[in-house]
Amino acid sequence: MAIKFGRPIELRDAPRRQTDALASPSLDLTIRMRRNRKSEWARRLVRENVLTTDDLIWPIFVVDGHNARTPVASMPGVERLTVDQIVRDAERAAKLNIPCIALFPFTEPALRDEQGSEALNPDNLVCQAVRAIKKEFPDIGVLCDVALDPFTSHGHDGLIEGGKILNDETVAVLVKQALTQAEAGCDVIAPSDMMDGRIGAIREALDDNGFGDVQIMSYAAKYASAFYGPFRDAIGSAKTLTGDKRTYQMDSANSDEALREVELDIAEGADMVMVKPGMPYLDIVRRVKDHFAMPTFVYQVSGEYAMIAGAAANGWIDGERAMMESLVGFKRAGADGILTYFAPRAAEKIKAES
Ligand SMILES: NCc1[nH]cc(CCC(=O)O)c1CC(=O)O
Numbered sequence: 001m002a003i004k005f006g007r008p009i010e011l012r013d014a015p016r017r018q019t020d021a022l023a024s025p026s027l028d029l030t031i032r033m034r035r036n037r038k039s040e041w042a043r044r045l046v047r048e049n050v051l052t053t054d055d056l057i058w059p060i061f062v063v064d065g066h067n068a069r070t071p072v073a074s075m076p077g078v079e080r081l082t083v084d085q086i087v088r089d090a091e092r093a094a095k096l097n098i099p100c101i102a103l104f105p106f107t108e109p110a111l112r113d114e115q116g117s118e119a120l121n122p123d124n125l126v127c128q129a130v131r132a133i134k135k136e137f138p139d140i141g142v143l144c145d146v147a148l149d150p151f152t153s154h155g156h157d158g159l160i161e162g163g164k165i166l167n168d169e170t171v172a173v174l175v176k177q178a179l180t181q182a183e184a185g186c187d188v189i190a191p192s193d194m195m196d197g198r199i200g201a202i203r204e205a206l207d208d209n210g211f212g213d214v215q216i217m218s219y220a221a222k223y224a225s226a227f228y229g230p231f232r233d234a235i236g237s238a239k240t241l242t243g244d245k246r247t248y249q250m251d252s253a254n255s256d257e258a259l260r261e262v263e264l265d266i267a268e269g270a271d272m273v274m275v276k277p278g279m280p281y282l283d284i285v286r287r288v289k290d291h292f293a294m295p296t297f298v299y300q301v302s303g304e305y306a307m308i309a310g311a312a313a314n315g316w317i318d319g320e321r322a323m324m325e326s327l328v329g330f331k332r333a334g335a336d337g338i339l340t341y342f343a344p345r346a347a348e349k350i351k352a353e354s
């Protein structure tokens, strides 16, 4: 039935009840959308999208030391954790039914160099954390980011020569980084570097080295974004980063280009694809999901978290409601899962309400 101005078009010539708008303000509406919103049970009944704990991946920052949790100033409520504390949070994740956690290291400045060599140290913080989590909680998924920026003195994701980020040389190092993480017991390799051809190279190396079961979640459409600022504080690359990442991360004005990026990563062997950031790129999430019907993930990045958590801390918005609204927005856009720093708080809320 075609509807115009609240009246089915088919009925437009039917005699209308004569009303005197002033004497009786009732409108002659056959269809009233508000009927389905009249009470909580009715709203639940027609609800189209639901966020569950199964949708959440929890990013966690690892730092060297013992029994310490240090707050990240630009991300209220988020801390850097030593490995023993990560294991505690892994337990919390397991109890909250969060399927997967993602690890990001704060590397001591003394361990950073031009080549990001610490990325290949089988005893680096990420590898230590993976082994510790897997030992205690083998059933929780562990995702590791592949990129050199936490390990390079210049803060870029790849090797630099003459001010240029080298593609193929970087991919060769990323392959070794991925193998190092797989050897430590990582379940999902997540390349976030945006070099061309890295998914295919990593897939081949994983398969050749007996890691055929290790999944790849590709940061396939990753944009050069101002919303990564607080993350760079958290991993300590904000101050050292020279220039920007626009020669490898995508231009925020582009949309078709995201489909080409995703298509290539799928062809190269990605098991899951990701769009990043989240809230300013919901249109990309929808296009990717509709176009490829792949397991599609979205990263609600540090700056998005900071906007909501910061505004809530100032009493400008209701933080809990804004959190849940932003997360269900990703589901509505077609995401199968969300990397979000809100993961434990959202899971607690979901648990309390079920
Ligand atoms: N390659 C590193 C990486 N992996 C995830 C994020 C950002 C995550 C966030 O902002 O929460 C970044 C930052 C960047 O590309 O500079």
Ligand SMILES: [Mg+2]
Pocket: 194, 195, 196, 197, 220, 261, 264, 265
């Ligand atoms: Mg690509």
